[in-house]
Amino acid sequence: MTGRTVLIPSPGGANARRHAIRGVSLLGLLVVLALLAVLSVTVGTREVDSADILAAIGGHTDSLGQAAVAVRVPRTLLALLAGAALALAGAVMQGVTRNPLADPGILGVNAGAALAVVIGVAWFDIASSEAYLWHALLGATAATLFVYAVGSLGPGGATPLKLTLAGAATSVACASFVVAVVLPRADIAGGIQS
Incomplete structure (x- = not known):
């Protein structure tokens, strides 16, 4: 008696792999976004170090660097919100018009x-x-x-x-x-x- 084993690929394997790739890609893009947000706060006409950032987030604006951070953090957050709103608006527009x-x-x-x-x-x-x-x-x-x-x-x-x-x-x-x-x-x- 000869036994033959036939392997049938499971249809869920490709979907699971695709979801894993999307998840890793999304995580990578979020890391890049976080790095760019940090660069947006630290890089400018005046370089700002991490001590100034932490002090400014805590509400202290004693030095020029901390004052710069106090201006840059809201600007960066507003840019992130504007980008998210534009992305959402585009997705809604594409969804409504299919x-x-x-x-x-x-x-x-x-x-x-x-x-x-x-x-x-x-x-x-x-x-x-x-x-x-x-x-x-x-x-x-x-x-x-x-x-x-x-x-x-x-x-x-x-x-x-x-x-x-x-x-x-x-x-x-x-x-x-x-x-x-x-x-x-x-x-x-x-x-x-x-």
Whole structure:
């Protein structure tokens, strides 16, 4: 009697290996992020040592280095939060449209923000960074709502294809309006081109 052993690869082995690789990659990226955050606090116009960092975190700002850390730590934390928010926004945008290539440029968000800022500068004489920010936020929100409204028209509601097409059309229309507002105004056109 001849015995033959047939090895059948388990389908779970590839998945387990893939999850292990993802876990190690994520851990490595987190270590790199932590190192970059530490570098962000320590490297600057004035080098800061670990004693200054610990003293500044404890609330003491006696030396110039500790004062520098007191400014750099919130800046670094804010940068980390902003990056996380942008990543989350991108993931939500890709999830809602079910399109891994979805980005604010394709969906008209960037062009809507630019149009609102240009209109604010041309017609309302805004000049502060805060005013630019609020106009950009308003324009991006308006463009997003418009794209979703147009993409929801017709049978089937909002589909990835309709959202992408509505976003591309909105982006082109907003960019055209930006040019139409800027070209007759040499004072604005010079500032935007430089």
